[in-house]
Amino acid sequence: MVLSDGLGNTIAGGDFWSGVRQGIITSGLNHLAHEGINKLEIRRTLLSRFKKVNGKHVTNPYAKPEFNPEGFKALLDNVDGLQSTYDKGNRPEIDCDYNSAVGEYVSGDHKVYINKAENQTNYKLASTFFHEFRHAI
Structure with a gap:
């Protein structure tokens, strides 16, 4: 995915490495967002088990x-x-x-x-x- 961001940026007339950097940032933020949601879901699930x-x-x-x-x-x-x-x-x-x-x-x-x-x-x-x-x- 990150390479395709670099290639896409180059095709659009931009800098390859700038596209790669943006792809890494986007992928990282997406990963963090999903990790946070998963932890909240686990917490909510355990908390809901308390009668x-x-x-x-x-x-x-x-x-x-x-x-x-x-x-x-x-x-x-x-x-x-x-x-x-x-x-x-x-x-x-x-x-x-x-x-x-x-x-x-x-x-x-x-x-x-x-x-x-x-x-x-x-x-x-x-x-x-x-x-x-x-x-x-």
């Missing part, structure tokens, strides 16, 4: 998560699809004493390790759970 009662979230996606069995159960119960993904992964143990990546699944331990500092909202923790539980499947 609501009377228009209010049962578990607030923006609240600080509770890193204990009750907090995990609340997320599993109140985020559509999270419990089933956990079950399909054969219910890995969840360990929150982890200081490396956002989260990690270790198959030998059948554990999901969660970094508390990197999962500061229920939304982020649910996202990390979905990701790591899929590794367990």
Whole structure:
């Protein structure tokens, strides 16, 4: 596509490299626009999974998560699809004493390790759970 921009510019009487440069800029901006839309769509999709009662979230996606069995159960119960993904992964143990990546699944331990500092909202923790539980499947 970029070469054709250069050729088209030359045929129209312009500079080949100016056309190539414009093609690169246009392609780059198009790519960024689509990336942004995809990220917004993913965010909207996950956010829509948080159950609501009377228009209010049962578990607030923006609240600080509770890193204990009750907090995990609340997320599993109140985020559509999270419990089933956990079950399909054969219910890995969840360990929150982890200081490396956002989260990690270790198959030998059948554990999901969660970094508390990197999962500061229920939304982020649910996202990390979905990701790591899929590794367990």
